[in-house]
Amino acid sequence: MLWGKRADMLVHERDPFNAEPPRPALAGGEVTGIDTCYVRNHGPVPEVAPERWGVVVDGRVARPAQLDLERLRTEFPAREVTAALQCAGNRRAGLLQVHDLPGEVPWGPGATATAKWVGVGLGDVLRAAGVADRNDLHVAFEGRDVSTIPGQPQRFGGSIPLRKALGAEVLLAWGMNGAALPPVHGGPVRVVVPGYIGARSVKWLDRITVQDRPSENFFQSVAYRLLPPQVDPTADAGAGLPLGPVALNSDVLVPDDGAEVPAGPTEVRGYAVAGDDRGVARVDVSCDGERSWQQAELDTPRDPWAWWLWRAVVDVPPGEVRITARAWDTTAAAQPEHERHLWNPKGYVNNAWARVRVRAR
Numbered sequence: 001m002l003w004g005k006r007a008d009m010l011v012h013e014r015d016p017f018n019a020e021p022p023r024p025a026l027a028g029g030e031v032t033g034i035d036t037c038y039v040r041n042h043g044p045v046p047e048v049a050p051e052r053w054g055v056v057v058d059g060r061v062a063r064p065a066q067l068d069l070e071r072l073r074t075e076f077p078a079r080e081v082t083a084a085l086q087c088a089g090n091r092r093a094g095l096l097q098v099h100d101l102p103g104e105v106p107w108g109p110g111a112t113a114t115a116k117w118v119g120v121g122l123g124d125v126l127r128a129a130g131v132a133d134r135n136d137l138h139v140a141f142e143g144r145d146v147s148t149i150p151g152q153p154q155r156f157g158g159s160i161p162l163r164k165a166l167g168a169e170v171l172l173a174w175g176m177n178g179a180a181l182p183p184v185h186g187g188p189v190r191v192v193v194p195g196y197i198g199a200r201s202v203k204w205l206d207r208i209t210v211q212d213r214p215s216e217n218f219f220q221s222v223a224y225r226l227l228p229p230q231v232d233p234t235a236d237a238g239a240g241l242p243l244g245p246v247a248l249n250s251d252v253l254v255p256d257d258g259a260e261v262p263a264g265p266t267e268v269r270g271y272a273v274a275g276d277d278r279g280v281a282r283v284d285v286s287c288d289g290e291r292s293w294q295q296a297e298l299d300t301p302r303d304p305w306a307w308w309l310w311r312a313v314v315d316v317p318p319g320e321v322r323i324t325a326r327a328w329d330t331t332a333a334a335q336p337e338h339e340r341h342l343w344n345p346k347g348y349v350n351n352a353w354a355r356v357r358v359r360a361r
């Protein structure tokens with residue numbers, strides 16, 4: 001199978017490899033199997049042997065460093081974080097139904113996953129390098145892969161605020177679900193920034209730079225920005241807001257969209273994520289065209305950076321039925337009702353109420 005992924009992956013592109021699992025495959029549990037985790041690549045997977053891998057730490061640090069895998073493993077305590085990754089393009093297909101998005105991959109509900117990441121704390125590495133103790137700096141990452149999407153070839157990169165980078169949850173990870181981090185997921189070493197859009201979790205990490213400004217890399221300064229609907233993304237480089245913390249989102253995982261279910265009591269299961277340091281407070285489910293709602297049972301994840309799984313047994317009437325889910329976070333913010341309020345020229349952050357259609361008999 002391609003890159004060790006399950007046979008029923010929906011492959012959007014083979015080269016660069018971009019693929020997502022079918023919706024119900026994500027209902028398997030708190031941790032998503034590696035064979036089921038989506039892959040989002042902007043260029044070919046670079047080949048880097050673990051013993052030849054190294055990362056440069058520079059910029060506003062007192063002691064710039066060059067670290068290899070051996071030094072990461074021996075000089076810093078290992079940390080494990082079970083964290084959800086969510087691509088800013090997840091659920092883009094829903095935005096496409098509102099208005100065209102030329103050239104954008106129509107990601108469905110599967111561009112998200114939760115994995116158990118092992119590595120060292122980025123904050124530990126930055127502190128050892130003598131990072132400036134300031135609140136207004138940024139930490140920029142650069143990968144080794146070269147993308148041709150910006151027009152001329154450019155490496156993939158991005159940045160996060162230093163105060164986020166110092167959080168214990170942000171890792172330089174070499175392990176995923178108990179295995180070595182697979183090459184297609186950024187092995188030997190990637191960044192994992194729990195609670196931020198997937199694009200900030202830079203794979204095939206090559207350089208970490210502490211700097212005054214956000215990264216000027218194309219994938220921070222032009223792409224992965226939320227634009228007002230009327231802005232032309234090709235003409236207005238640098239417009240809009242750079243995406244960082246994930247927006248509150250949820251989705252139905254079972255039953256699948258288009259499934260046949262028995263009429264009567266039916267179990268609906270799904271996930272919710274609140275983004276950054278917020279929690280999920282409530283999930284509502286409706287199967288009567290969004291007239292009445294029942295509160296789902298919500299599992300508090302063992303790790304606060306994992307997704308929240310929920311379930312509800314709803315009484316499905318016979319016929320064509322729409323099942324809807326919507327979440328609240330711990331700030332009492334709720335998901336927006338419909339994609340038509342969210343459409344944006346690059347098709348990011350579709351966090352509208354989740355809807356699947358089933359036939360019950």
Ligand SMILES: Nc1nc2c(c(=O)[nH]1)N[C@H]1C(S)=C(S)[C@@H](COP(=O)(O)O)O[C@H]1N2
Pocket residue numbers: 037038039040041042043085086087088142143144145156157184185186197198199200201202203204
């Ligand atoms: N170097 C590099 N890092 C990258 C990317 C990339 O193309 N190159 N894609 C980003 C995006 S948009 C996402 S959503 C996640 C996807 O991680 P995964 O492929 O391991 O699921 O990786 C991010 N890190």
Ligand SMILES: [Mo]
Pocket residue numbers: 040086087088089197198199
């Ligand atoms: Mo992404």
